Amino acid sequence: MRQLEFVVARLLKVVLVMFGIVVLNFFLVRLAPGDPATVLAGEAGAVDPQFMSEVRARYGLDRPIHEQLAIYVRRVATLDFGESYRIQRPAMDLIAERLPATLLLSLSAFVFAMAAGVALGVLAARRVGRWQDMAISVTALVFFAMPLFWVGLMAILLFSVQLGWLPAYGLETVGGGFSGLRRAFDIAAHLVLPATTLGLFYVAIYVRMTRASVLEVSRLDFVRTARAKGIREPRIWRRHILKNALLPVITLASLQAGSLVGGAVVTETVFAWPGVGRLAFEALGQRDYNLLLAIFAVTSAVVLLFNLVADIVYSLVDPRIEARA
Amino acid sequence: MKDLLAWSRHHWALLLGGGMLAVLAALTLAAPALYPEDPLSMVGPPDVRPFDEGFLFGTDSLGRDVAAGILHGARTSLLLGLVSTACSVLLGTGVGAVAGYFAGRVDDVLMRLTEFFQTIPSFMLALVLVAVLSPSIWTIVLAIAVVSWPPVARLVRAEFLSLRSRDFVKAAVVGGHPTHVIILRHILPNALTPIIVTGSLMVASAILLESALSFLGLGDRNNITWGFMIGAGRSMIRQAWWLSAIPGLAIFYTVLALNLLGQGLADLLNPLLARTRRA
Numbered sequence: 001m002r003q004l005e006f007v008v009a010r011l012l013k014v015v016l017v018m019f020g021i022v023v024l025n026f027f028l029v030r031l032a033p034g035d036p037a038t039v040l041a042g043e044a045g046a047v048d049p050q051f052m053s054e055v056r057a058r059y060g061l062d063r064p065i066h067e068q069l070a071i072y073v074r075r076v077a078t079l080d081f082g083e084s085y086r087i088q089r090p091a092m093d094l095i096a097e098r099l100p101a102t103l104l105l106s107l108s109a110f111v112f113a114m115a116a117g118v119a120l121g122v123l124a125a126r127r128v129g130r131w132q133d134m135a136i137s138v139t140a141l142v143f144f145a146m147p148l149f150w151v152g153l154m155a156i157l158l159f160s161v162q163l164g165w166l167p168a169y170g171l172e173t174v175g176g177g178f179s180g181l182r183r184a185f186d187i188a189a190h191l192v193l194p195a196t197t198l199g200l201f202y203v204a205i206y207v208r209m210t211r212a213s214v215l216e217v218s219r220l221d222f223v224r225t226a227r228a229k230g231i232r233e234p235r236i237w238r239r240h241i242l243k244n245a246l247l248p249v250i251t252l253a254s255l256q257a258g259s260l261v262g263g264a265v266v267t268e269t270v271f272a273w274p275g276v277g278r279l280a281f282e283a284l285g286q287r288d289y290n291l292l293l294a295i296f297a298v299t300s301a302v303v304l305l306f307n308l309v310a311d312i313v314y315s316l317v318d319p320r321i322e323a324r325a
Numbered sequence: 326m327k328d329l330l331a332w333s334r335h336h337w338a339l340l341l342g343g344g345m346l347a348v349l350a351a352l353t354l355a356a357p358a359l360y361p362e363d364p365l366s367m368v369g370p371p372d373v374r375p376f377d378e379g380f381l382f383g384t385d386s387l388g389r390d391v392a393a394g395i396l397h398g399a400r401t402s403l404l405l406g407l408v409s410t411a412c413s414v415l416l417g418t419g420v421g422a423v424a425g426y427f428a429g430r431v432d433d434v435l436m437r438l439t440e441f442f443q444t445i446p447s448f449m450l451a452l453v454l455v456a457v458l459s460p461s462i463w464t465i466v467l468a469i470a471v472v473s474w475p476p477v478a479r480l481v482r483a484e485f486l487s488l489r490s491r492d493f494v495k496a497a498v499v500g501g502h503p504t505h506v507i508i509l510r511h512i513l514p515n516a517l518t519p520i521i522v523t524g525s526l527m528v529a530s531a532i533l534l535e536s537a538l539s540f541l542g543l544g545d546r547n548n549i550t551w552g553f554m555i556g557a558g559r560s561m562i563r564q565a566w567w568l569s570a571i572p573g574l575a576i577f578y579t580v581l582a583l584n585l586l587g588q589g590l591a592d593l594l595n596p597l598l599a600r601t602r603r604a
Contacts, residue, residue, distance in 0.1 A: 017441055017444050017445075020441050021445060028453060028454075028457050031457050031458060032457045141581070141584065141585075142577075142581070144580075144584065145529070145577050145580040145581035145584055146573070146576075146577050146580075147533055147536050147537060147540070147552070147555075147573060147576050147577075147580075148537065149537060149540050149555065150555055150569070150572075150573030150576065150577075153555065153559060153562060153569050153570075153573070154570065154573065156562065157562055157566055157570070161562065161563055258444065258445075258446045258447075259446065259447060259448065261446040261448070261449060262446050262447060262448020262449055262451075262452075263448070265448065265449070265452065265541070266448075266537050266540065266541065269540075269541060270559075280449075280452070281541060284452070284456055284541060284542065284543070285542065287456075289456070289457060292453060292456060292457075293453060293457075295449075296446075296449050296450070296453045299446055299449055300444075300445050300446055300449070303444070303445075303446050304444065307444065
């Protein structure tokens, strides 16, 4: 019963946050230079007052602000974010086309960051104070201080330009005409540099989190008790320390996944990866504010959903996480 | 002497970070004297490689001196990092102090607001804010402040929640001091240490955030920045690697120095925590 309450409370919260984002978006649209009428009129090449007031009436822009907000919320609830000002197509369609590429990139980067971060963090904690710990901690410090886009550019310079090992741009070879397994390999080869670049910064974060968490747990009384009982060291690490130390790391890491989206904008721009982030960059260049704000809302929604799923999964795994939503 | 040696071995991060920053600050202050020309103006032949023809870091395709850009860009980066962090620390401290001191309903509302800002993807929000409000130094400061205050608010709230029930605060309340005096004069000074530590680490992330924004073309056009230099040199990466490599090293140096300093400050001001972390 507790679990159900927790899930419902969390769902409610997601809906509330999403509502907040939509309201925020509504006011940001209005802050953008030029109201939609001016933009549309400019596009149509007709800036006479008659036409402008017609457009305003058609989009409800002549009504009081709270009515406009209600209209906007109702439209967004049906996933209607209006049209992109530049490309005369629904913003939602443009985003939906690009979403799979971004999910592929972000998830690969996340899995890489988790695997490498946790493995290296545990290694550093087990060899605390020795050279392995020093090497890992210093490397984490170094990557933590590098701008993502710069790491990407340097990776292109080294692995594509100098060594010629990996493709630098795009999701697959243009005009390659591959299908099936060969196409999958082609995409995988294109994925290596952007996913590693995006992941490295988070590897640095997860290493520090894991190391701290493992060190903290390994000093607790029940670990000493386990040792006193004569349980062998590998078993203590597996069953007592890691099990307890890694759960909070995984929870925290999943909650941080939201910032991967921000990293994706920069990474996709550097590697010409045809995802939502690249779309946001294009929208920026073309001052396509409506599209940009739609991207903001949709990516926020995706992040919220991921956090929700992560929360629910961990509430099932760890009985200590109770209805604190 | 021996003590000093032991102390500096213990606080190497603080000394190294502080030293690196001092060098950078000195170079920044010397920039107008070393490179009196506008860093955006042509001063030499195009595409000079580093160390050639008297240009330490070479020139770009318009013949602009990269070294001049690095030094002048340092001022923008450091100032933006400091000012935006100051703004978000003020905002976060305000929210956290009010939430923690008054607790109850007020706390609930403010903490939900904080959580809201922590849940939405912060870089996207910063990007949208700067784009919509059109890029300038002040919109960038605003955007960075808006996305970075929540951790400070949570931290300050926790401090206030635990401090508000201490005897000295009760004494101040009984003594009839007005609320703002109790918050500012009695509680806040006791919560200052974690705020300073967090703040110093936030300057580093503010600089990273600003560089990413200007890399995407959302920088202030009137001032040269490192992120802008990388963005501009990007298309030339095959022919002129130094145009994007060198400004990135400058960002790396600065952020590393600030992180070391922040870590060092944390160890210095909170020895207990540092000891448990090291052991």
